[in-house]
Amino acid sequence: MKQENKSFCNRHVRDPCRSFGRRCSRLVKEQRARFYILRRCIVMLVCWHEYGDP
Structure with a gap:
């Protein structure tokens, strides 16, 4: 075991x-x-906000 640690x-x-x-x-x-x-989450949230249901 000691030899393994040394190597x-x-x-x-x-x-x-x-x-x-x-x-x-x-x-x-x-x-x-x-x-x-x-970045993908932010883009998805921005697009959802812009194009989401009114």
Whole structure:
């Protein structure tokens, strides 16, 4: 069990930039998806307000 942790830590210490880049790209994707959903909801509400039943 100790040996697994040691190799796991060594891998992250050896290449921290790759791990950081993956985390950043994942966060960017997540934020982009959230903004897309938010934008679609706002557009739907605006269109519903403009073209909804009088």
